[in-house]
Amino acid sequence: MDLFLKDRVAIVTGGASGIGRKICHTYAEEGVHPVIFDIHEENGKKVVKECGDIGTEALLFHGDCSSEEACLQAVRETIGKFGKVDILVHNAAPYTDGSAVMPFLKQTQKMWDDFVNTILWGAIYTTKAVLPHMFELQYGRIVYISSDAGRTGDAFQAVYGACKAGLAGFMKSMAQYGGRKNVLVNIASPALTLTDENEPMLNLAYKYDTEEGKKRVAKAYPTGKISTAQDLANMVVFLTSDRSSNLTGQVIGVDGGYFMPAP
Numbered sequence: 001m002d003l004f005l006k007d008r009v010a011i012v013t014g015g016a017s018g019i020g021r022k023i024c025h026t027y028a029e030e031g032v033h034p035v036i037f038d039i040h041e042e043n044g045k046k047v048v049k050e051c052g053d054i055g056t057e058a059l060l061f062h063g064d065c066s067s068e069e070a071c072l073q074a075v076r077e078t079i080g081k082f083g084k085v086d087i088l089v090h091n092a093a094p095y096t097d098g099s100a101v102m103p104f105l106k107q108t109q110k111m112w113d114d115f116v117n118t119i120l121w122g123a124i125y126t127t128k129a130v131l132p133h134m135f136e137l138q139y140g141r142i143v144y145i146s147s148d149a150g151r152t153g154d155a156f157q158a159v160y161g162a163c164k165a166g167l168a169g170f171m172k173s174m175a176q177y178g179g180r181k182n183v184l185v186n187i188a189s190p191a192l193t194l195t196d197e198n199e200p201m202l203n204l205a206y207k208y209d210t211e212e213g214k215k216r217v218a219k220a221y222p223t224g225k226i227s228t229a230q231d232l233a234n235m236v237v238f239l240t241s242d243r244s245s246n247l248t249g250q251v252i253g254v255d256g257g258y259f260m261p262a263p
Contacts, residue, residue: 001243003030003237003238003241003242003243004241004242004243005027005030005031005032005237005240005241005242006030006031006032007031007032007033008027008031008032008033008086008087008240009032009033009035009078009082009083009084009085009086009087010027010032010033010034010035010085010086010087010088010089010240011035011037011061011074011075011078011085011087011088011089011126011130012024012027012034012035012036012037012089012091013037013038013065013089013090013091013092013122013126014037014038014065014091014092014093014096015034015035015036015037015038015044015047015089015091016036016038016040016043016044016046016047017038017040017043017096017195017196017197018096018195018196018197018198018229019091019145019190019193019195019229019232019233020036020038020089020091020092021043021047021050021229022195022229022230022232022233023089023091023229023232023233023236023237024036024047024050024051024058025047025050025051025054025233026230026233026234026236026237027051027056027237028050028051028054028055028056028058029054029056030237030241031055031056032056032087032237033056033057033058033059033082034047034051034056034058034059035058035059035060035061035074035077035078035081035082035085036048036058036059036060036061037061037063037065037074037092037126038060038061038062038063038092039062039063039064041060041062044060044062045060047060048060059077059078059081059082061073061074061077061078065090065092065118065121065122065125065126066117066118066121066122066125067125068125068128068129070125071122071125071126071128071129072129074126074129075129075130075133079133084133084137085130085133085134085140086134086137086139086140086141086240087140087141087142087143087240088126088127088130088140088141088142088143089142089143089144089145089236089240090122090123090126090127090142090143090144090145091145092118092119092122093115093118093119093145093160094111094114094115094118095111095114095115095160096195096197096198097197097198097200097201098198098201098202098205099201100115100157100160101156101157101201101205102156103155103156104155104158104159107158107159111159112159115159115160115163116159116163119160119163119164119166119167120163120166120167120170123144123167123170124170127142127170127174130142131178131183134178134181134183135178135181135183138181138182139182139183140178140181140182140183140184141183141184141239141240141241142174142178142183142184142185142186143185143186143187143188143236143239143240144167144170144171144185144186144187144188145187145188145189145190145232145236146164146165146167146168146187146188146189146190146251147160147161147164147189147190147191148189148190148191148253148255148258148259149161149164150162150163150164150165150166150167150168150189151165151168151189151251151253151259151261152259164189167187168187168251171185171186171187171249171251172249175248175249176249178248179248179249184239184244184245184247184248185248185249186239186244186247186248186249186250186251186252187250187251187252188232188235188236188239188252188254189251189252189253189254189255189259190227190231190232190253190254190255191221191226191227191253191255191256191258191259192217192226192227192258193226193227193228193229193231193232194226194227194228194229195228195229202217220258221255221256221257221258222256222257222258223256223257224256225256226256227254227255227256231254232254235252235254239252
């Protein structure tokens with residue numbers, strides 16, 4: 001199925017690793033030019049090369065999305081390179097290796113600040129940076145990567161979950177704000193998701209590297225399996241395609257049925 005994405009341009013925060021890296025790869029497969037907006041320069045360079053090997057030119061912007069000026073500069077450089085910005089995917093989050101998963105009272109102020117600055121301020125600053133251009137184009141697609149920790153709560157991810165819940169409120173406001181300008185805004189919300197970065201944590205916490213561990217984790221999911229980064233990437237690419245041209249203001253679970261909201 002043609003998603004009508006060829007030659008679109010997508011800024012992906014946190015695009016140098018994990019879910020973001022897979023989103024960039026999947027965009028490249030669809031002919032989208034990914035802009036990897038990330039603090040990890042060397043990893044970002046690798047993703048640019050990987051996208052090139054797939055057959056699509058990508059761009060690295062080395063910067064921190066918790067800085068408003070960095071977000072503005074990322075948009076300026078993207079427009080300078082490709083002439084436009086069609087898509088924003090705000091995926092960046094700190095501690096993606098699971099190192100901050102711990103009871104609330106054991107977390108540090110720095111952890112809390114990192115979560116708020118990257119997840120919430122990152123969403124606000126990147127959105128503020130792209131919206132004027134999208135409004136001018138009368139076209140835009142924005143997806144925030146949230147988490148079911150923000151929908152169910154999580155005693156071991158309290159502030160992270162609060163920030164992800166905050167994304168939902170901001171998303172709905174931006175969907176209302178941008179809808180008449182053909183700027184559609186949604187959330188993709190995973191539960192536990194397998195990535196190269198968090199696999200060691202899963203192995204340590206759940207013995208996921210054993211068959212017994214995999215079965216124990218899978219019991220929490222109606223589909224009998226946890227999501228992969230590719231599952232998230234597939235949903236994000238669909239949400240930012242013209243195949244979802246009247247879909248906005250929604251939180252879409254990509255979680256194997258882990259969270260099922262009441263009707």
